[in-house]
Amino acid sequence: MRIGAHMSAAGGVHNAFQRGKDATCQSILVFTKSNRQWKAKPLTAEDIADFKQAEAEHADIFPVAVHASYLINIGSPKPELWEKSYQGLKVEVERAAAFGIPYLVFHPGSYVKSDEAMGLESIARGLRRLLEETAESAPNTIICLETMAGQGTNLGSSFEQLAALLEKAGPSDRLGICFDTCHVFAAGYDIRTPEAYRETMSEFDRIVGLDKIKCFHFNDSKFELGQNKDRHAHIGDGYIGREGFANFLNDPRWENHPAHLETPKVETAEDGSEIEMDQVNLAVLRELIK
Ligand SMILES: [Zn+2]
Ligand SMILES: [Zn+2]
Structure with a gap:
């Protein structure tokens, strides 16, 4: 697998490559805009050129994936928030495409005060429109629904919900799944x-x-199987354990797939110094490859 981590895009998305290299990443996950704000400064030709240059200088780091803003909820029953979310998601897809990034990962959504069926319908409606409206602006960007932990009214925690979304929204080669090990485990699927x-x-x-x-x-995962709690732990420090990750790493079906850490970046050692945890977690993962 091509393992890596979520890397800060502070100062420009292109900076994530050098940070990824320092952390020994073979692949990186980034935000292309602030993940807790709706607004984004439009990308300039310079932003794109800086990215392309950094990408060429770090030819061993690929593929890149984008994580969409956490604010987006196309499962929302509120028309205003739905439209805002839809437009936000469209911007994310088009920004990824402008950089030539192949994967855009997003959280399918929460049904809040409606119900599961209505939430699934809302998400599927958003995806159908998105596929249509970005067919020309982002033909090579695959929109990936992330598997969810099942907290609150989050959709996408069961395989059935994911299948229903892909079917109602597509079928389309531009739709895919991002498989989050902590979330899948939290949702009750054992991988240990x-x-x-x-x-x-x-x-x-x-x-x-x-x-x-x-x-x-x-x-x-910081919580046991099926607790529906989305709390990430360092590799081997949670309830999944090292062997769970070895199962993925040694499965030839995932040989060329990227896998990104979304675990805490630094921990404090006993002597008070800071430990860069991505490097530690990636080293643990590399040890598990047979
Ligand atoms: Zn996520
Ligand atoms: Zn995730």
């Missing part, structure tokens, strides 16, 4: 042993299709 992993992946294949998986988020 080779047997559990095989069973979960064959269930995913039966319901969604393994070919839909385009990228992974590698996070251990």
Whole structure:
């Protein structure tokens, strides 16, 4: 697999490449705008040129994936928030495309005060419109629904919900899945042993299709299986454990797939010094490759 981590885009998205290199990433995940604000400064020709240059200078770091803003909720029953979310998601897809980035990952959405069926309908309606309206502006950017932990009214935590969304919105080659290990585990799917992993992946294949998986988020979980809690732990420090990650890393089906850490960046050592944790987590992952 091509393992890496979420990297800061402070000062420009192009800076994420050097940060990724310093952290020993083979692939990186970035925000292309502030993840907690709706507004984004439009990209300039210089932003794109800086990115292309950094990408060429770090030819060993690929592919790049974008994570969309956390504010977006196209599962919302409120028309105003839905439209704002839709437009926000469209901007994210088009910004990714402008950089030539192949994957845009987003959280499918929450149904809030409506219900599951209405939430799924709202998300599918957004995706259908998105596929149509970005067919020319972002033909090569795959929109990936992230598997969710099932907190609150979040949709996309069950394989059935993901399959329903892909079917209602598509079918389209421009739709895919980002498989987050912590979220899937929190949603009740075991991946800790080779047997559990095989069973979960064959269930995913039966319901969604393994070919839909385009990228992974590698996070251990601070909570036990099926707790629906989205709390990321360092690799091997949570309830998934190292063997869970070894199952993915040694599965030839994922040989060329990117997997990104979304775990805390720094921890304080006993002597008070700071430890860069991405490097530590990536080293743990590399040890697990047979
Ligand atoms: Zn996410
Ligand atoms: Zn994630």
